[in-house]
Amino acid sequence: EAQVTQNPRYLITVTGKKLTVTCSQNMNHEYMSWYRQDPGLGLRQIYYSMNVEVTDKGDVPEGYKVSRKEKRNFPLILESPSPNQTSLYFCATMPGRAYEQYFGPGTRLTVT
């Protein structure tokens, strides 16, 4: 089954404790992206990757890091989380020029 998986689905952590949210896809898509969803603000792009070893900033990259060492995985790293990073995070993939994005189920992060 074609899918995008994220782990963990729910996470409560404390300020400053490094964390990683994993994203994995089994569809061989080149493009992967991370978004955060906040009430009244919709989805905002954090980082995206056009292919392995190619990443670029989205609209709200501050406080986040990513890496793309292999095609299927695109982890999101919060080196020193802060309460303003409390949000719902989505990973998405896209098969080249088809333009349709496939979303993971989301990770709800709470930073206290």
Next chain:
Amino acid sequence: GDSVTQMEGPVTLSEEAFLTINCTYTATGYPSLFWYVQYPGEGLQLLLKATKADDKGSNKGFEATYRKETTSFHLEKGSVQVSDSAVYFCALMVDTSGTYKYIFGTGTRLKVLA
């Protein structure tokens, strides 16, 4: 800069009512336009899309037409069902020399009452 504006919700309708959710955009170049739907507790999924002016996207009874002259992509459905209750996002994508920029609207929550 590029942007998407969609009507604020929530929108509350009775079953079998007509639905319109407005979406307008600002973009350089020639964007592709999308409607995504998010059911409670799930990620977004594509509802329909249109890649050039005057294209009509349709799926599950929903329709939207790419209107370049009014920079709009309004979502319509003739008769909504309770199962259509969800959050709907309008989005655009611009392909600039192989770099894809995707922008979402803020979402419109639809609640359909039986």
